[in-house]
Amino acid sequence: MKKPIVIKACPCSGTRYISAYLNKAGYRVGHESYQIGGMVGYPATPIKFDLEQVIVGHQVRHPIRVIESSHTFTGSVAWKRMCAFVRVSESWLAKNDLQSLMMIWVLWNELADESCSFTYRVEDQLHILNEHLPKPLPEEGPSITTNTHRLGRDGKPTGKVPDLTMDMLEEASPEWAARLRDLALKYGYGLS
Secondary structure: OOOOEEEEEOOOOOHHHHHHHHHHOOOOOEEOOOEOOEEEOHHHOOOOOOOOOOEEEEEEOOHHHHHHHOOOOOOOHHHHHHHHHOOOOHHHHOOOHHHHHHHHHHHHHHHHHOOOOEEEEOOOOHHHHHHOOOOOOOOOOOOOOOOOOEEOOOOOEEEOOOOOOHHHHHHHOHHHHHHHHHHHHHOOOOOO
Protein backbone atom coordinates (compact mmCIF):
# COMPACT_ATOMS: atom_id res chain seq x y z
CA MET A 1 0.00 0.00 0.00
CA LYS A 2 1.32 3.44 -0.95
CA LYS A 3 1.77 5.97 1.81
CA PRO A 4 -0.53 8.99 1.52
CA ILE A 5 1.15 12.29 0.66
CA VAL A 6 0.51 15.42 2.70
CA ILE A 7 1.96 18.78 1.74
CA LYS A 8 1.65 21.51 4.37
CA ALA A 9 1.82 25.15 3.31
CA CYS A 10 0.66 28.71 3.80
CA PRO A 11 -2.34 29.81 1.75
CA CYS A 12 -1.36 31.21 -1.65
CA SER A 13 1.84 29.13 -1.72
CA GLY A 14 1.13 27.27 -4.95
CA THR A 15 -0.72 24.32 -3.44
CA ARG A 16 -3.36 24.28 -6.18
CA TYR A 17 -0.56 23.81 -8.71
CA ILE A 18 1.20 21.07 -6.72
CA SER A 19 -2.03 19.17 -6.09
CA ALA A 20 -2.76 19.27 -9.84
CA TYR A 21 0.81 18.11 -10.52
CA LEU A 22 0.52 15.21 -8.07
CA ASN A 23 -2.87 14.24 -9.52
CA LYS A 24 -1.40 14.30 -13.03
CA ALA A 25 1.15 11.77 -11.75
CA GLY A 26 -1.68 9.57 -10.39
CA TYR A 27 -1.42 10.31 -6.65
CA ARG A 28 -5.12 11.23 -6.11
CA VAL A 29 -4.58 13.99 -3.55
CA GLY A 30 -7.07 16.65 -2.59
CA HIS A 31 -6.47 20.37 -2.66
CA GLU A 32 -7.37 21.64 0.81
CA SER A 33 -9.34 18.44 1.44
CA TYR A 34 -8.22 14.90 2.23
CA GLN A 35 -8.62 12.34 -0.55
CA ILE A 36 -7.56 8.71 -0.86
CA GLY A 37 -3.98 9.66 -1.81
CA GLY A 38 -3.53 12.50 0.66
CA MET A 39 -3.87 16.26 0.83
CA VAL A 40 -2.13 19.45 -0.27
CA GLY A 41 -2.86 22.79 1.36
CA TYR A 42 -2.93 25.00 4.42
CA PRO A 43 -5.59 22.94 6.34
CA ALA A 44 -3.04 20.12 6.73
CA THR A 45 -0.52 22.33 8.55
CA PRO A 46 -1.74 22.00 12.16
CA ILE A 47 -2.39 18.25 11.88
CA LYS A 48 0.25 15.94 13.35
CA PHE A 49 0.67 12.95 11.02
CA ASP A 50 2.61 9.77 11.75
CA LEU A 51 5.75 10.31 9.66
CA GLU A 52 6.21 6.53 9.40
CA GLN A 53 2.78 6.16 7.77
CA VAL A 54 2.47 9.38 5.74
CA ILE A 55 4.86 11.31 3.46
CA VAL A 56 4.72 14.82 4.94
CA GLY A 57 6.36 17.75 3.20
CA HIS A 58 6.32 21.49 3.68
CA GLN A 59 6.01 23.69 0.61
CA VAL A 60 7.13 27.32 0.82
CA ARG A 61 6.80 30.20 -1.60
CA HIS A 62 8.57 33.57 -1.60
CA PRO A 63 6.94 35.56 1.24
CA ILE A 64 6.39 38.72 -0.79
CA ARG A 65 4.65 36.72 -3.54
CA VAL A 66 2.44 35.05 -0.89
CA ILE A 67 1.53 38.36 0.71
CA GLU A 68 0.75 39.90 -2.68
CA SER A 69 -1.56 36.95 -3.42
CA SER A 70 -3.20 36.94 0.02
CA HIS A 71 -4.69 40.42 0.15
CA THR A 72 -8.31 39.20 -0.08
CA PHE A 73 -7.77 36.32 2.34
CA THR A 74 -7.99 38.31 5.57
CA GLY A 75 -11.35 38.10 7.28
CA SER A 76 -12.32 34.79 5.64
CA VAL A 77 -13.37 31.69 7.60
CA ALA A 78 -10.00 30.14 6.80
CA TRP A 79 -8.23 33.24 8.12
CA LYS A 80 -10.15 32.95 11.42
CA ARG A 81 -9.17 29.29 11.76
CA MET A 82 -5.53 30.07 11.08
CA CYS A 83 -5.54 32.83 13.71
CA ALA A 84 -6.93 30.36 16.24
CA PHE A 85 -4.27 27.72 15.47
CA VAL A 86 -1.37 30.15 15.87
CA ARG A 87 -3.06 31.66 18.94
CA VAL A 88 -3.23 35.22 17.68
CA SER A 89 -6.27 37.37 18.24
CA GLU A 90 -8.00 38.11 14.96
CA SER A 91 -9.01 41.57 16.21
CA TRP A 92 -5.37 42.35 16.95
CA LEU A 93 -4.31 41.12 13.51
CA ALA A 94 -6.90 43.34 11.83
CA LYS A 95 -5.05 46.50 12.89
CA ASN A 96 -2.58 46.28 10.01
CA ASP A 97 -3.12 44.03 6.98
CA LEU A 98 0.54 43.85 5.96
CA GLN A 99 1.59 43.04 9.51
CA SER A 100 -1.18 40.45 9.73
CA LEU A 101 -0.07 38.78 6.52
CA MET A 102 3.57 38.77 7.64
CA MET A 103 2.57 37.23 10.97
CA ILE A 104 0.55 34.49 9.31
CA TRP A 105 3.36 33.72 6.81
CA VAL A 106 5.89 33.43 9.65
CA LEU A 107 3.73 31.60 12.20
CA TRP A 108 2.06 29.22 9.72
CA ASN A 109 5.40 28.21 8.18
CA GLU A 110 6.94 27.74 11.64
CA LEU A 111 3.98 25.50 12.52
CA ALA A 112 4.50 23.45 9.34
CA ASP A 113 8.22 23.09 10.14
CA GLU A 114 7.36 21.39 13.44
CA SER A 115 5.99 18.22 11.86
CA CYS A 116 7.28 17.48 8.38
CA SER A 117 10.02 15.32 6.88
CA PHE A 118 11.27 17.82 4.31
CA THR A 119 10.79 21.37 3.04
CA TYR A 120 11.05 22.65 -0.53
CA ARG A 121 10.55 25.90 -2.41
CA VAL A 122 7.75 25.62 -4.98
CA GLU A 123 9.56 27.95 -7.38
CA ASP A 124 12.71 25.91 -7.90
CA GLN A 125 13.05 22.84 -5.67
CA LEU A 126 10.54 20.28 -6.95
CA HIS A 127 13.45 17.82 -7.15
CA ILE A 128 13.34 17.71 -3.33
CA LEU A 129 9.66 16.72 -3.44
CA ASN A 130 10.49 14.10 -6.09
CA GLU A 131 13.14 12.54 -3.83
CA HIS A 132 10.39 11.65 -1.34
CA LEU A 133 7.83 10.30 -3.80
CA PRO A 134 7.62 6.61 -4.77
CA LYS A 135 7.09 7.67 -8.38
CA PRO A 136 8.55 10.95 -9.70
CA LEU A 137 6.43 13.75 -11.06
CA PRO A 138 6.27 14.00 -14.85
CA GLU A 139 8.71 16.47 -16.41
CA GLU A 140 5.91 18.68 -17.69
CA GLY A 141 3.67 20.17 -15.04
CA PRO A 142 -0.05 20.72 -15.34
CA SER A 143 -1.52 23.62 -17.21
CA ILE A 144 -3.40 25.84 -14.78
CA THR A 145 -4.51 29.43 -14.84
CA THR A 146 -3.08 31.71 -12.19
CA ASN A 147 -5.01 34.62 -10.80
CA THR A 148 -3.41 38.02 -11.12
CA HIS A 149 -6.79 39.60 -10.41
CA ARG A 150 -8.28 38.21 -7.21
CA LEU A 151 -11.94 38.26 -6.29
CA GLY A 152 -13.12 40.05 -3.19
CA ARG A 153 -15.62 38.61 -0.70
CA ASP A 154 -18.38 40.20 -2.78
CA GLY A 155 -17.27 38.13 -5.80
CA LYS A 156 -16.11 41.18 -7.77
CA PRO A 157 -12.53 41.56 -9.04
CA THR A 158 -10.36 43.59 -6.68
CA GLY A 159 -7.73 44.40 -9.30
CA LYS A 160 -4.06 43.52 -9.39
CA VAL A 161 -2.24 43.82 -6.10
CA PRO A 162 0.47 46.49 -6.13
CA ASP A 163 4.02 45.15 -6.11
CA LEU A 164 5.24 44.91 -2.53
CA THR A 165 8.75 45.65 -1.35
CA MET A 166 10.65 44.86 1.82
CA ASP A 167 10.63 48.59 2.57
CA MET A 168 6.82 48.52 2.63
CA LEU A 169 6.83 45.52 4.97
CA GLU A 170 9.42 47.11 7.26
CA GLU A 171 7.35 50.29 7.40
CA ALA A 172 4.26 48.29 8.38
CA SER A 173 6.11 46.41 11.17
CA PRO A 174 9.88 46.36 11.63
CA GLU A 175 9.64 43.47 14.11
CA TRP A 176 7.59 41.18 11.86
CA ALA A 177 9.55 42.17 8.75
CA ALA A 178 12.73 41.06 10.57
CA ARG A 179 11.16 37.72 11.55
CA LEU A 180 9.91 37.24 7.99
CA ARG A 181 13.37 38.04 6.58
CA ASP A 182 15.06 35.54 8.95
CA LEU A 183 12.67 32.73 8.06
CA ALA A 184 12.84 33.55 4.34
CA LEU A 185 16.65 33.32 4.51
CA LYS A 186 16.35 29.92 6.22
CA TYR A 187 14.34 28.75 3.20
CA GLY A 188 16.88 30.23 0.78
CA TYR A 189 15.04 33.39 -0.27
CA GLY A 190 16.98 36.62 -0.55
CA LEU A 191 15.04 39.75 0.35
CA SER A 192 16.25 43.20 -0.54
